[in-house]
């Protein structure tokens with residue numbers, strides 16, 4: 706027959722192991738459920754692929770660092786905890802040169818690698834094509850947006866309570882020139898994984914090549930005043946034929962003075 710103390714410590718250990726196993730299963734299930742659709746949906750432009758990939762790279766790198774750091778902390782706490790047989794302080798020391806070199810060099814290498822990947826992604830997102838099928842001049846103003854197609858003689862202007870909708874052809878490269886006429890705004894289309902400041906006196910230039918047909922919500926991403934929340938808009942991505950039809954229909958709408966360059 707086993708002594709009572711041994712039976713009770715075995716029961717405690719079994720309970721502890723069961724709790725740890727349940728916690729691990731719960732954490733695993735949460736991670737799998739959270740990542741089933743991908744931690745970040747793909748953007749709807751060709752340029753957004755690079756942003757998406759970068760976000761994933763940073764997410765998984767951060768998670769890897771967290772696992773190593775918290776794992777080491779947990780291991781130290783368990784491995785070097787005080788035991789009943791310990792009567793004196795453990796050996797005290799102030800430095801470990803090899804360890805210090807390792808935990809200085811590894812983060813430097815990681816930051817360097819992430820910088821190189823970020824730089825390549827940024828160049829992809831910022832790349833301006835030599836020829837664009839469509840040009841859109843985007844102007845932010847309190848409290849809406851104006852979209853002018855200078856080559857096509859078309860413009861769409863929103864107003865307070867009437868969010869504008871502008872249209873782009875799918876799989877075609879559009880040049881957007883973004884500015885503002887009053888205060889700083891921020892031109893943001895979350896589904897395109899893209900946001901760019903609209904600054905008075907400055908033109909921010911970039912290309913979009915939408916690759917998914919649909920209607921996507923945009924908004925001002927920077928608090929610009931009392932009616933900032935009114936600065937929503939929509940971008941509708943359509944086939945080339947539908948785009949041509951939309952342009953023909955819009956030409957009947959009178960343009961604001963100075964809209965065409």
Ligand SMILES: [Cu+2]
Pocket residue numbers: 845889890891925926927928929930933936
């Ligand atoms: Cu704004």
